[in-house]
Amino acid sequence: MNRMEEMMGIRKRFVGAIAKPEDWEIVEAVHEFVENEIMPRRRDLDGGWHHDEKLAKATFRELHKGLVDLGVQRAFLPEEIGGLGINSTVTMCMVWEEIARGDCGLATHLSIIPWVMGPALIAGRRDLLEIFGRKICDDEPHTACMAITEPQGGANIEDPTLHGRTIRTKATLDGDEWVINGHKIWPSGASIADIVYCTVCTTDPRKGDDGIALIYVPPDAEGLSFGKPIEKMGMCWTDINTEIFYDNVRVPKEYRIAESGKDAKILHAIIAGGRLGTAAIAVGVAQAVFEIVLEYTKEREIAGKAVREHSLHASILADMAIAIETARAYYMQVAWMADHPKIYGRGWTPSRLARASAAKVYACDFAVWVTNKAMELMGAYGYSADGHVEKYLRDCKILQLWLGGAQRARLDVALGYYPFEW
Numbered sequence: 001m002n003r004m005e006e007m008m009g010i011r012k013r014f015v016g017a018i019a020k021p022e023d024w025e026i027v028e029a030v031h032e033f034v035e036n037e038i039m040p041r042r043r044d045l046d047g048g049w050h051h052d053e054k055l056a057k058a059t060f061r062e063l064h065k066g067l068v069d070l071g072v073q074r075a076f077l078p079e080e081i082g083g084l085g086i087n088s089t090v091t092m093c094m095v096w097e098e099i100a101r102g103d104c105g106l107a108t109h110l111s112i113i114p115w116v117m118g119p120a121l122i123a124g125r126r127d128l129l130e131i132f133g134r135k136i137c138d139d140e141p142h143t144a145c146m147a148i149t150e151p152q153g154g155a156n157i158e159d160p161t162l163h164g165r166t167i168r169t170k171a172t173l174d175g176d177e178w179v180i181n182g183h184k185i186w187p188s189g190a191s192i193a194d195i196v197y198c199t200v201c202t203t204d205p206r207k208g209d210d211g212i213a214l215i216y217v218p219p220d221a222e223g224l225s226f227g228k229p230i231e232k233m234g235m236c237w238t239d240i241n242t243e244i245f246y247d248n249v250r251v252p253k254e255y256r257i258a259e260s261g262k263d264a265k266i267l268h269a270i271i272a273g274g275r276l277g278t279a280a281i282a283v284g285v286a287q288a289v290f291e292i293v294l295e296y297t298k299e300r301e302i303a304g305k306a307v308r309e310h311s312l313h314a315s316i317l318a319d320m321a322i323a324i325e326t327a328r329a330y331y332m333q334v335a336w337m338a339d340h341p342k343i344y345g346r347g348w349t350p351s352r353l354a355r356a357s358a359a360k361v362y363a364c365d366f367a368v369w370v371t372n373k374a375m376e377l378m379g380a381y382g383y384s385a386d387g388h389v390e391k392y393l394r395d396c397k398i399l400q401l402w403l404g405g406a407q408r409a410r411l412d413v414a415l416g417y418y419p420f421e422w
């Protein structure tokens with residue numbers, strides 16, 4: 001057993017202590033899949049050096065299907081609708097970490113499904129789970145979309161102290177239907193989601209939190225249309241982002257998740273959940289890059305000695321290990337808290353949002369730092385597509401920026417300790 005395997009064994013014993021031991025089975029199955037299927041093809045997800053769209057899309061389809069076949073897509077949905085009923089945030093986060101080791105965009109794509117079903121689960125809406133969730137539990141790959149961000153700003157919509165007053169997407173009740181008009185930008189899965197668009201609206205921005213409405217919009221709803229995929233730095237083919245236009249989109253009034261006031265709380269709970277999942281994805285990226293740099297600096301010599309055996313470089317590698325271990329330990333602690341709301345509070349409480357935000361900020365800042373430093377230690381090879389690190393760097397930068405960015409997330413950490421309003 002090499003030392004990396006020994007570290008994995010220690011982690012497994014720790015997980016056995018804080019999650020159900022059988023949940024480790026899906027983590028291990030995903031780990032194997034990442035090693036055998038994703039790692040050898042991770043560059044193809046980028047389309048290779050020439051960013052070949054056809055190659056990237058075909059690779060994505062096959063790997064996505066492979067993860068669906070492993071049960072990842074339905075793993076975290078209730079058994080009553082065909083899911084595997086794994087009711088553990090710790091396990092779910094570990095699965096995202098594992099997939100992200102292979103590819104950050106694939107992890108993002110898979111994590112959106114339970115994220116979008118989250119509001120129905122939190123509100124106990126079995127009817128909505130039946131309508132939208134059951135389809136997810138078949139054997140086909142699916143996509144869902146969480147539409148929060150608008151052209152005039154994303155962070156402000158997530159800001160609990162602005163109480164939804166900056167939301168411009170408007171939902172008006174007309175008889176038994178909500179009529180939605182508005183404009184979103186950036187949501188992952190936009191234009192390709194075949195399950196549902198969870199749309200953050202306001203019934204009246206002057207009402208503040210009481211006006212916030214989360215509404216499930218079916219992908220084929222009349223009046224729903226999309227812009228072209230936005231060109232970006234990383235996750236080019238694995239995470240599709242477009243504008244979304246709502247032009248008098250009508251949905252049954254039952255598609256609103258909860259009542260006035262409760263939807264605002266659920267919005268903050270899903271933001272906390274998204275930030276926690278992002279922390280796990282960031283740790284996966286950092287772990288992958290750490291493994292690459294350890295291997296490279298073992299073979300590469302300077303002054304007749306392996307790079308990693310020089311004290312300057314060993315110290316940087318140790319800092320990487322410290323960052324990864326602490327970021328992982330912290331996201332697992334926060335996930336454990338999410339699994340015990342009776343002790344630690346519901347997902348929308350300032351203390352839970354603060355901790356999820358802290359986990360995200362810490363893990364994402366370190367993921368970017370680790371990938372940058374790894375590139376330094378690997379010299380020109382680190383910058384080459386062959387070395388893989390450049391792709392991880394391009395892919396992971398967005399983890400810092402989405403869901404309110406590093407600044408909004410830090411403000412939410414502060415809000416966990418003392419209240420303030422704008």
Ligand SMILES: Cc1cc2nc3c(=O)[nH]c(=O)nc-3n(C[C@H](O)[C@H](O)[C@H](O)COP(=O)(O)OP(=O)(O)OC[C@H]3O[C@@H](n4cnc5c(N)ncnc54)[C@H](O)[C@@H]3O)c2cc1C
Nearest residue numbers: 146147148149153154155186187188402403404405407408
């Ligand atoms: C690849 C990708 C995937 C995405 N996926 C989704 C998705 O699935 N769903 C979705 O709805 N959106 C998604 N987004 C959008 C993303 O969540 C937003 O871009 C993000 O929340 C920041 O919003 P913004 O870009 O409008 O920046 P702004 O809101 O304009 O913020 C600009 C800067 O100001 C900071 N800031 C904001 N408010 C404050 C404040 N009060 N005090 C101090 N600083 C502040 C921010 O941290 C940021 O640094 C995605 C974006 C990308 C690029």
